[in-house]
Amino acid sequence: MWHTCTELLSGTTNQFQEKIDNRLTWLTQHLGGTGDKLRQTAATAFQLGVQWSLSFSLKGNVKVLHQEKMLIDSGRRQLKEMAKTVKEKLENVTKEFQKQDVDAG
Numbered sequence: 001m002w003h004t005c006t007e008l009l010s011g012t013t014n015q016f017q018e019k020i021d022n023r024l025t026w027l028t029q030h031l032g033g034t035g036d037k038l039r040q041t042a043a044t045a046f047q048l049g050v051q052w053s054l055s056f057s058l059k060g061n062v063k064v065l066h067q068e069k070m071l072i073d074s075g076r077r078q079l080k081e082m083a084k085t086v087k088e089k090l091e092n093v094t095k096e097f098q099k100q101d102v103d104a105g
Helices: 002-009 013-031 035-105
Strands: none
Touching: 013 035
């Protein structure tokens, strides 16, 4: 069943409509019933499938964005730590130069 749904959802809208029409023709021939009722059911199923697909895709995007935010935050923390270390080293070098100037003077 799922394979059939994914097969139907693949392709362009026109291709989808053609696939639905073919399925409806087959269903009408083999199961009886009206094509309009089957079309309505198929359209509802398609809308639900698209909604589920979009929801699943959005959840995946949110997860990826959260992971990227975590990486950015981690990188930001590392950069702050590196900047702090560089600042401390510069202060130490400056103090050393000042000490040498005083000793030489």
